[in-house]
Amino acid sequence: MSEIDELRATVETLMARVRALEDQVEIMQLVAQYGPAVDSGSGDAAAALWTEDGAFDAVPHLRMRGRDDIAAMVHGDGHQSLIRNGCGHVLTVPHIVVDGDRATGRSHALNIRWDADADRFWVARVSANTWRWVRTPQGWRIAERINANLDGAPEHRRQLAPPTSER
Structure with missing residues (x-):
């Protein structure tokens, strides 16, 4: 292999690695926008994180x-009642697996609420999240989020299990 061919191969490898890092960061930024959007009551901003036909299941309460x-x-x-009374949606950094223009992941989410009588916050909900993201012409978007209470149900715990290839 010539020096030029080696250089080309190195540049191609670096380009692929940079794109993978950019994908990871863009997806993490997408997830990081959710809490501030919903806690500020910005429904259109929150909705724009999803694809037009994206799905959001807040198990067992609501299917969107x-x-x-x-x-x-x-x-x-x-x-609106939640945020008027003091509430924060805090999502952990997701584990992300990118496969071309699609990605999957898992993370935790916490719903933290203000208790004015006790002058403190309390964790009202801890949930498991599984994600599917897709690359669109506008960048990465959420295709599906399943958010299920970690209430002891084995199927909710399984949402956090590493994919078979990671075990």
Whole structure:
């Protein structure tokens, strides 16, 4: 292999590694935008994180299909009551596996609420999340998020298990 061929191969390898890192960072930034969007009541901003036909299942409470459903949840009375009374949605950094223009992942989410009477915050919900992301012309978007309470149900715990290839 000539020096030029070696250099080309090195550049191609580096380009692939940089793209993989960029994909990981963009997906992490996408997930990081969710909590601030819903906690500020910005339903359209939250919905824009999903694909047009994206799915969001808040097991067992609510199944949302498409951006309109997600925005309606944020603008709805239940969610608005939560944020008026003091609430924060905190998502952990997801584990991400990118495969071309698709990616999957898993993470935790916490719903932290303010208790004015006790002058403290408390964790109201800890959940397991599984994610599917897709690359779109506008960048990475959420195709599906399943958010299930870690209430002891084995199927919810399994959402956090590493994919078979990682075990």
